[in-house]
Amino acid sequence: MIICRTKHELKQHLSSFRNENKGIGFVPTMGFLHEGHASLLRQAAAENNISVLSIFVNPLQFGPNEDLDRYPRDEERDLALAEACGIDLVFIPSVQEMYPERPLTSVIVNQVTDRLCGASRPGHFDGVGTVVSKLFHLVSPDRAYFGMKDAQQVAVIQQMVNDLNFSVQIVPSPIIREPDGLALSSRNVFLNAEQRVQAVVLSKSLEQASKWANEPEMTIERLETLVKEQISKAGEAEIDYVELLKYPSLQAPDANSAIATFSQPLILALAVKFGATRLIDNRIIETSEVNLHV
Template sequence: MIIARTKEDLRHAMREMAGDGRSIGFVPTMGYLHEGHASLLTAAREQCEVTVLSIFVNPLQFGVNEDLEVYPRDEARDVAIAESCHTDIVFIPSVQEMYPTRPLTSVKVSEITEELCGASRPGHFDGVGIVIAKLFHLVKPHRAYFGMKDAQQVAVIEQMVHDLDFDVEIVRMPTVREADGLAMSSRNVRLSAEQRHQALVLSNVLKDAGFWLKQPEMTVDSLLEAVRTEIGKMDEAEIDYVELMQYPSLQRVPANQRLLEASGTVILALAVKFGATRLIDNALYTIGER
């Protein structure tokens, strides 16, 4: 396994490993890897001839008073996980290496970035756009793998790839969960034992919603109210958003519409703080099919 810390080292490694036209699978991450990341690396290894992982905590996607400084990091552990997944190249650049000067160019996807995390974290997806665009140019992957826990991010990257004609296939991978249902996240380590227990309400209420939305009189508003009520029973929980939207367009479904009268794929997206730790989770449902 090759570890590259500069863009030039990465380019050299790519020429060495994939210069003969071999297929490249790419997994961009912010590190502190867990089994969810490992599932992406495993899929890349199975589907491509060369697997590339990037580890970079991107400051441009963190806002004021967000958790950039305390975001968990453990490079040695990450490298060990990458090696166990038979990764070929790990790119671990510094901030100075990725942004030697203040970027004057932005990659901004409109509309689908204006809801959910885009509304509560202004500028977040602009930071995602520029770093992913830079990484795609550097790695030149044939396939790039993203977990659906960050479903809005996946939609944003798919739109960017479509609009800018990036020659890469975006592979959606299912959310990987702990045995008790909690979605795996690098931020989970910051939860207290009680917060960790209460956070299970997120996965539980997503399961319940799959039954509730099939009720004949269930409207969007009544479903969202039921979800908020369940989450509100947890005294550590502070709701950022609970939304039901079409996916991947992230267009709102009319609030008073009965769900059995709607059609297509919808996402129930949640963002909830437990103490100082903000967790997101979601589920996709197909509605309106008879």
Template sequence: MESIATINELRAKLRAARREIEKTKLESTVGFMPTLGYMHEGHMSLIRQARRECDIVVVSIFVNPLQFGQNEDFDKYPRNTERDLQLAAEAGADFVFVPSVKEMYPTPIKTSVVVKQITDVLCGASRPGHFEGVATVVSKLFQIVQPDRAYFGMKDAQQVAVIEQFTTDLNMPVHIVRCETLREPDGLAMSSRNVYLNEEERKQALVLSESLGKVAGWVAEQGMTMERLERNIRVTIEAASLARIDYVEIRTYPGLDAVTSMDQWNGSEPILVALAVKFGSTRLIDNRIFFS
């Protein structure tokens, strides 16, 4: 595995790797996984899937300042590049792109990618500009790597919807691969931010997966309404004394339209039940997609 810090070197290495593979087969496939680093088993599962499906596997590690708001945790976001490189190698990456902020943004950026409507809800409602930053950096990385397949975890289902939208709208020749959320043995969704939780916050955070696990049973109850379903979820979460709800929302997926009736739940579109909850100063997200 090679660690590469510059765009020009990565492009050269990828051209050479493709040429070498195409000596023995008609075409090569590049799988790509962009990350903020501080990897855990969830990241490694995506790399391993890319390894099974692609000839060349590229991972990026870049804490992107564009997607952090003024009062968010860019400076204190956990970083451990040496460990990340080791984990990426173990999982099967061929190249890890570790650019500096100056390499990615050598001058103040004047171009951005803006996805409308689906970025105005859920995390986008409380984090203005976040998804513009995500869409812009992922677009840049796609231009740099030019992958055939890109792998994203469904823990951040809204982010996946945003990326699918702009790649479709802009006719980008990359297939977005949705990957299942990985969880700790007790059900907590794996996240780099879990390290911020103290022991009691970590224990109480299990209420997120527990509440999602009850949704199917509640939906099956006679006379259930969307209002009651949302209330049941809220009451379950609020039973954890440290939980402070940012949102509990039920929406179609990937369109992210509001679901207001059980008829919509039983319709043809998948339904996303999405949560964002703070435990202390740590904001966690979780979700589950339901099919009729």
């Protein structure tokens, strides 16, 4: 497994791969890898001649009061996992390498970022769009793999790729969960024992919501209210948002609309804090399935 820490090294190695007409799969991450990342790495390795992982904690996507310095890091463990998953090349640049000067150019995706984390974390997706754009230019992958745990990020990246004509296929992959249902996240390590128990309310609420969605005349607003009530039963849960939106446009439907009337998928997205730890989760609700039960 090749490890590159500079853009020059990366370009040199990738140039030799391209000269051999080898397809490249790419998984951009911020490190502290878990089984959710591992599933993406294994898929990239299986579906491409060459698989590339990037590990970079991107300061542009953290706000002034967010956890950039607290974000967990374990390079040695990440590299061992990457090698076990069959990754061919790992790019681990420093902040200075990626941003030798303060960037005066950024990639801003509108509308898709108006709600959810885009609303509660201003500037976050500008940072995401900018760094992913840089990485796509550096790696020039044929396919790039993203987990659906951050479904808004997937929608934002896909919009950017469509609008700017990147020659890369975006491959969304399912959420990987703990046995009790909690979505895997690098931030789970910050939960104390009681918060970890309570955090399972997120996946349980999403599961219950998929059943409520099948009830005749269940509306957008009513479902959101029921889920908020369910989550609030966990004593330490502090809700940032609970929203049922069209996907992938992430536009808000009429709150009084019956869920069964929609012909496109909806996404129920959650962001909830347990102490200082903010967790996100979501579930796609296929409205065609709802219609079958109405």
